[in-house]
Amino acid sequence: xxxxxxxxxxxxxxxxxxxxxxxxxxxxxxxxxxxxxxxxxxxxxxxxxxxxxxxxxxxxxxxxxxxxxxxxxxxxxxxxxxxxxxxxxxxxxxxxxxxxxxxxxxxxxxxxxxxxxxxxxxxxxxxxxxxxxxxxxxxxxxxxxxxxxxxxxxxxxxxxxxxxxxxxxxxxxxxxxxxxxxxxxxxxxxxxxxxxxxxxxxxxxxxxxxxxxxxxxxxxxx
Amino acid sequence: xxxxxxxxxxxxxxxxxxxxxxxxxxxxxxxxxxxxxxxxxxxxxxxxxxxxxxxxxxxxxxxxxxxxxxxxxxxxxxxxxxxxxxxxxxxxxxxxxxxxxxxxxxxxxxxxxxxxxxxxxxxxxxxxxxxxxxxxxxxxxxxxxxxxxxxxxxxxxxxxxxxxxxxxxxxxxxxxxxxxxxxxxxxxxxxxxxxxxxxxxxxxxxxxxxxxxxxxxxxxxxxxxxxxxxxxxxxxxxxxxxxxxxxxxxxxxxxxxxxxxxxxxxxxxxxxxxxxxxxxxxxxxxxxxxxxxxxxxxxxxxxxxxxxxxxxxxxxxxxxxxxxxxxxxxxxxxxxxxxxxxxxxxxxxxxxxxxxxxxxxxxxxxxxxxxxxxxxxxxxxxxxxxxxxxxxxxxxxxxxxxxxxxxxxxxxxxxxx
Numbered sequence: 001x002x003x004x005x006x007x008x009x010x011x012x013x014x015x016x017x018x019x020x021x022x023x024x025x026x027x028x029x030x031x032x033x034x035x036x037x038x039x040x041x042x043x044x045x046x047x048x049x050x051x052x053x054x055x056x057x058x059x060x061x062x063x064x065x066x067x068x069x070x071x072x073x074x075x076x077x078x079x080x081x082x083x084x085x086x087x088x089x090x091x092x093x094x095x096x097x098x099x100x101x102x103x104x105x106x107x108x109x110x111x112x113x114x115x116x117x118x119x120x121x122x123x124x125x126x127x128x129x130x131x132x133x134x135x136x137x138x139x140x141x142x143x144x145x146x147x148x149x150x151x152x153x154x155x156x157x158x159x160x161x162x163x164x165x166x167x168x169x170x171x172x173x174x175x176x177x178x179x180x181x182x183x184x185x186x187x188x189x190x191x192x193x194x195x196x197x198x199x200x201x202x203x204x205x206x207x208x209x210x211x212x213x214x215x216x217x218x219x220x221x222x
Numbered sequence: 223x224x225x226x227x228x229x230x231x232x233x234x235x236x237x238x239x240x241x242x243x244x245x246x247x248x249x250x251x252x253x254x255x256x257x258x259x260x261x262x263x264x265x266x267x268x269x270x271x272x273x274x275x276x277x278x279x280x281x282x283x284x285x286x287x288x289x290x291x292x293x294x295x296x297x298x299x300x301x302x303x304x305x306x307x308x309x310x311x312x313x314x315x316x317x318x319x320x321x322x323x324x325x326x327x328x329x330x331x332x333x334x335x336x337x338x339x340x341x342x343x344x345x346x347x348x349x350x351x352x353x354x355x356x357x358x359x360x361x362x363x364x365x366x367x368x369x370x371x372x373x374x375x376x377x378x379x380x381x382x383x384x385x386x387x388x389x390x391x392x393x394x395x396x397x398x399x400x401x402x403x404x405x406x407x408x409x410x411x412x413x414x415x416x417x418x419x420x421x422x423x424x425x426x427x428x429x430x431x432x433x434x435x436x437x438x439x440x441x442x443x444x445x446x447x448x449x450x451x452x453x454x455x456x457x458x459x460x461x462x463x464x465x466x467x468x469x470x471x472x473x474x475x476x477x478x479x480x481x482x483x484x485x486x487x488x489x490x491x492x493x494x495x496x497x498x499x500x501x502x503x504x505x506x507x508x509x510x511x512x513x514x515x516x517x518x519x520x521x522x523x524x525x526x527x528x529x530x531x532x533x534x535x536x537x538x539x540x541x542x543x544x545x546x547x548x549x550x551x552x553x554x555x556x557x558x559x560x561x562x563x564x565x566x567x568x569x570x571x572x573x574x575x576x577x578x579x580x581x582x583x584x585x586x587x588x589x590x591x592x593x594x595x596x597x598x599x600x601x602x603x604x605x606x607x608x609x610x611x612x613x614x615x616x617x618x619x620x621x622x623x624x625x626x627x628x629x630x631x632x633x634x635x636x637x638x639x
Contacts, residue, residue: 079548081547
């Protein structure tokens with residue numbers, strides 16, 4: 001589904017050159033649940049950002065559904081992200097000034113042809129899918145960490161993306177809530193066929209996925 | 223999408239109370255000052271009673287007379303002789319009135335107390351060009367002027383001071399040693415309506431001397447009523463042509479005349495720039511006015527730009543999320559400009575309320591003689607105000623919005639800029 005070939009990512013300052021990723025070749029197939037593991041600073045989040053088209057590689061190619069994306073401009077990349085990719089972040093990144101349902105609607109705001117009532121209907125369906133129908137009018141700060149992450153998942157899936165990228169989605173949660181979130185992700189993967197790539201530090205969570213990509217010092221070791 | 227933007231904009235304003243206060247104060251204060259100034263200028267430049275025909279009226283006011291070598295110039299109000307000979311005869315003019323260049327302040331006495339009265343010489347056409355609503359009686363006529371009848375139209379305030387609550391028509395009033403029979407009473411004219419303002423208007427022919435009749439320079443102005451504003455160029459050209467053929471009493475002393483038939487704005491420009499040529503430099507006046515307005519807006523606008531830019535850090539995470547979920551740079555610019563416009567509109571609303579309060583104050587207390595109740599926010603000023611607010615919102619919003627939209631999403635999600 002998404003293919004990264006010979007990806008290099010180098011951060012340069014006046015006096016320093018830092019290689020974040022070197023010769024990464026990753027292909028994630030449709031319907032796969034892949035975990036990305038590695039120590040802190042190894043480049044796994046940078047890799048996830050490449051998969052999510054949030055960052056440009058210094059060298060190499062990224063292709064989605066076989067289509068190379070290098071020549072895409074900001075507006076085109078934004079449309080691809082909107083239609084194809086959903087993001088779940090470790091620190092949720094919910095907008096505290098907006099109610100839960102308004103947070104979930106955000107990806108749909110950037111999709112043409114949807115009316116306000118259609119957006120609201122889809123947002124409520126997504127919240128229903130993560131078991132949060134009773135919290136739609138709450139503000140994020142009125143929810144527990146687990147509930148906030150469920151809102152973030154609802155936001156990620158509301159646009160029915162084919163690829164879900166999760167950056168340590170359980171990193172800020174206790175084990176019970178982590179299990180809850182993992183079971184939602186598994187359900188999305190198995191019942192909806194959503195492709196998922198998840199960065200994690202937790203070996204136990206990684207074993208629950210189809211396969212693990214290991215990164216060390218910017219290099220792919222497995 | 224707009225509803226979502228508005229919801230967020232209002233939430234941000236509620237959350238950042240100090241920022242909101244500082245921003246709103248700057249915007250509302252600036253707008254209030256600009257609106258009050260605009261309302262004052264509007265009141266002078268546009269047609270309010272009795273100057274309801276202002277949009278088809280031209281005036282000949284200051285003139286410049288020059289010696290053959292151009293070294294000696296005489297600048298000042300036109301003379302009756304010049305206006306009578308070269309303005310009253312303009313073919314494209316519908317009506318022409320000659321009157322004092324300004325109201326003279328003369329002494330009047332009543333019951334042993336002295337007070338100053340604005341005194342103006344006019345003719346019969348004056349009352350036909352200007353739209354006075356008579357409270358009593360009627361205007362004096364061209365025949366009164368021709369026959370040098372000692373008649374007068376007085377203002378409501380002068381009637382009150384001189385005759386109390388009683389009617390004034392038919393009674394006599396003594397001004398500057400001359401006695402006039404009152405034939406009409408009109409509402410007070412604010413002092414800043416330079417052309418019609420006076421407390422008492424009398425026929426020119428009642429002047430103590432007749433030397434004025436042949437003078438090219440000194441003490442008078444003319445107002446020209448055109449059929450419509452489309453006739454202005456023809457009238458201006460005819461007057462210019464007439465001046466070329468002006469006859470001078472002593473051509474060795476003075477042999478050139480310059481001046482123009484001007485709109486109110488052109489008259490102000492001619493006065494400000496002492497323009498001796500035919501050109502009034504009205505464009506320069508408008509440019510200076512807009513530059514001053516811009517400079518006045520610049521400080522609070524830059525302040526708001528600064529505040530907005532400083533909020534980028536605070537909203538970095540939100541920008542990152544929006545970018546990740548498909549917001550393009552253009553969309554984000556649109557969102558943040560909308561938010562800023564909401565803020566400036568709120569400030570504008572307060573500014574409108576403040577300016578209405580200030581104008582109400584000016585209308586209530588008599589800071590400007592006879593200026594009571596004359597200043598207000600009309601549709602035109604409301605439109606100008608909305609233009610100022612929109613300009614303010616865009617000017618102070620676009621750069622911070624553009625800067626926000628350029629944030630790298632990865633850095634933004636990390637909370638950095």
